[in-house]
Amino acid sequence: MNNDNGLGKWVAGPRSKWVTLLVWAAAAALLSLFLPSVNGEEKNNAPNLGSSKPSVQAEVIAEREFPGGADVPALLVWHREGGLTDADLENVRKLSAELASSPVPHQTSAPPLHEMPLQALKARLSEDGSTFVSPVLFDRQADAERLKEGVERIKEDAKRLFGEDPFGADAGSEALSARVTGPVGIQIDATGLFKNADFALLVATVGLVLALLLLIYRSPILALLPLIAVGFAYGVIGPVLGWMASEGWITVDSQAISIMTVLLFGAGTDYCLFLISRFRQLLMAEESKAAALRGAISGSAGAIAMSGFTVVLALLALLLARYGAYHRFAVPFSVSILIMGVASLTLVPALLAIFGRASFWPFVPRTPAMKAERAARKGRPVPAVPKPARNRVGSLVVRRPWTIVFAAVVVLGALAAASSQIKFTYDILSSFPGDMASREGFQLIGDKFSPGELAPANVIVDSRGKDVSGLGETLKSLDYVSKVGEPRQGAQNPNLALYEVEFAMNPYSLEAMEKIPDLRQAAEDALAKAGALNPEEGVWIGGATAEQHDAKTTGDRDARLIIPVVIGLIALLLLLYLRSVVAMAYLVLTVVLSYFSALGLGWLILHYGMGADAIQGAIPLYSFVFLVALGEDYNIFMISSIWKKRKEMPLLQAIKEGVGETSSVITSAGLILAGTFAVLATLPIQVLVQFGVITAVGVLLDTFVVRPFLVPAITALLGRRVFWPGRHEAVGTGGESAKSA
The missing domain is CATH 3.30.70 (Alpha-Beta Plaits)
Structure with a gap:
């Protein structure tokens, strides 16, 4: 084993481990003391739409020309x-x-x-x-x-x-x-829902992670180590983001902070476990804890860094978004993962160096010689060397790759097909609990009056001196309009007129949003009939329904751009890391398949199990960025193990051992990450419930289907072709393809 690991010496040496711990503690304390807290810099009314959007332009005109019209x-x-x-x-x-x-x-x-x-x-x-x-x-x-x-x-x-x-x-x-x-x-x-959820979410997330770690590893010290690392990282992240927000470089809101908390504890714990599991394996073969730790860092640092960098780049792709809520997620989330990744490669090794084997108490990993010496010292029989645990999954994968690929693709494909049945909503009220005051008030308006009274649309037209007195009657004749107010004349431009239009339906519904282009066309036709030139330049529609229509079209544009960019970035990173076009291609395709499967299964759970009629329109893009980036983490960690073992043994044996070596840690990490996202489902905010369910389902599919079965089975089927265009000479004899197995 090569123990000459520079990073290990710098952060986890006899003296450097204490320096590393002191640096993190000082950074968290000083930054919290001198920089503003991110919670104190929340801005929950930041605009989501740019000045070029029609509804925003209508708002500007209403504010200037119609006193009270923009209030x-x-x-x-x-x-x-x-x-x-x-x-x-x-x-x-x-x-x-x-x-x-x-x-x-x-x-x-x-x-x-x-x-x-x-x-x-x-x-x-x-x-x-x-x-x-x-x-x-x-x-x-x-x-x-x-x-x-x-x-x-x-x-x-x-x-x-x-x-x-x-x-x-x-x-x-x-x-x-x-x-x-x-x-x-x-x-x-x-705003109140998200604000009240912050503390409860933090407590629930910490409690769940601690409980899962105790249940899986049965070690109180080991259960606390990842939480300590995340805590120190959070102590640095909060002030850094608060400072960036106070300088006006970024904007943070309650929703972003809530999801960031979950991401930090879930993904951060995963990175810690990747290193801890490797350390535990080496402690069973290496008497020197320092040598074992350096070997663990050397063996896992590349995969951890690659995994973190993948997530950071995927999140930074949200900077391409024009919709404010998407764009505002990019920097806070990517900075959080970056700092957490640094903590996983510096602070966690330092903590492991300080606690050593005691980290795993009471089930301390020891070499056979150490066990024999300990038994002799206590006058007990020398324990027999345990037989290696049978790697059933790895054995099955290399014996039945065609069966596994067929079964996995059929199951995942069927779930992905269910995603085509998803119905979307942009109605924020549907995210509220039934007893929320604003929802109860809206229900009364809908029952006793026209629901359109809740948020009328403002139709503003520039007559340019033409007679458009018939516009009001034209708007009243539309079957989706229940009431049209008397026109108001512009304060500075008398050619401007504002008509307040009430829909005969929920103004926040998808049905009402789809009527905005029709409403605009009706106003343009009236202007054209009156003889106005270029009528399309003389109509503006404002109000909540128009804003949501613009939000939907902007969000759809962002999804069409960001999804291929994220796929391209991850594909490029995998190509650079693995130097294989073939491996890059099927790793990306399996994660994309897993994403659509998560959408389908999540919809089945939400619709049939939880009674949701539709999911919020923003969820698919959020879920895609998180699932594709986080799902690729597990593939990277497992493939890294196979790639390294391939240098010492035939490919099929490398696949079998790679699956076995990474199965326990990836299963543990997947359960913890899925559990943290599932915590969101306990909140009274439907958009977070839906996001939490779909993301948790996606992580579980990656953990229990894609990573242990589908990816290694494809690798086994492809044989040495998996390394193309790179070359990888066979080691030993046999096992180079599923056929030869």
Whole structure:
């Protein structure tokens, strides 16, 4: 064994191990002391769309030309089973007067309901008289925390004026209840869900990783070592990302931090286990723990570095995205994995050097000579040398490669075919728990009024002096429109007119989003009929539905670009690492097949097992980047073992031993990584539940199907052709192909 490993001497030598530990501890402490925390730099209202998008342009025009037209509404939904009373409406008028005389923070305007007679208010009740909706407009530039400040003031004012708390009352009771919905209520609730999930997610993730490590390795010290490494890495990552965010280089939000936590503990623990397992194997053959550790570093550092670099590059590909939520993930996630990879190659070896064999207590790995000496010292019989464990999976792979490839492709292909049945949604409300205030309020509006009142579309047209007075009637005649407001004239450009259009459906639904091009075409046709030149340049559509339409088209564009880029980057790295076009090709293809299989199986679980009617539209791209990058980690680790053993033995024997050597650690790592992503399924946020389920399923497919069976079986079938165009001379006799086996 070659113990001359420079990295091992630098980070895990007799003195350097303490220096390494001290450097990491000092870095985490000093950075946390002098740099801002990433949690303190969250920005949850960062725009997802660029200035060139039609809905953003409409927003700019509305803000300039139509005072209040670009403000965001909070819809206060007042409800009493059996009907609202005159006293209830008088209280609503009192609150309106209070908002007029003493606006809450970040409020821009509110309808003067207190100036309207009681009969006028009654005319705006729902048909059964049980529900009334009053809007309050807020500054669009205010983030969720500032909006929440204003809404909380409204709740306090209502409680003081009404003598009771309608916002705390059950919406299905005969007492007066109130809920805040609309864009403001939805934004506050969405941010609150992610913010409240951070601590619970961290505790659940740490607890699960610790429990799995204890269950798998039955060693308390070993279970803590990866968590210590991740903890130190997290102590460095948080301040570094916080500093980058404070400088304006990156933007972080609650959702990114939540997923980053899971990724860090899952992937970080995997990298630690790759090194720890190799160290444990060598301790059974090498008396010197230092020599064993240097050999473990030498044997696994390349695969760990390659695995980490693959994930980093795949995540950095998200920088190509134009949709803000995708783009914002790139740097925080890649920096996290990069720092965790460095910790796995420096801090973990140092910790293993400090604890040595005691890391595995009470099941300490020893050489046969050490066991004999220990037995003699205690006056016990010399233990027999245990027979090598039978490698059933490796033996099966080299004996039945055609059967395994056929069976794996059929199973994975069938699951992948199920992915074609997936239905997507861009309705953020469907991600909320049923008892969330904004969702309850929206449900009341949908039941008692038109759901389109929740988020009307703003149709802005430039008449250029032409008579477009018939546009309102044209819009009203559309079968998907329930109501069209009176046109408002532009403040600076009198040729501009804004029509507020309410859909006859959920404005956040995919069905409503698909109507945006039709709505635009109807407005353009009206302009053309009036004689306006270039009517396509004189129509803008704003509002939540238009924003979501632009978000979908932008996200689709990003997926079409990023998916091939990620595949290309990973293929290039594999080619450079393995120097084989053939191996690169089937490793990439198997992971892509595994991804589509994960989508299909995940959909079956979510749809038939958990009752989901659709999954969030952003999930396929997120899942692809994570699954393809992380799934390739296991292939790299196993193939690295086969490639090294191939230098000393026939290929089929190398495959058999490579599968056996890596099976336990990859199984352990896969269970831990899948478990950490599965933690997301315990949260009350459907988008994270769906992402967690699909990603966890994909990791398990990689762990138990692709890595132990499909990839080595293909390698066995291809024989020496797997190294093409590189050359690899046969070692010994026999075993060069499945046929000769």
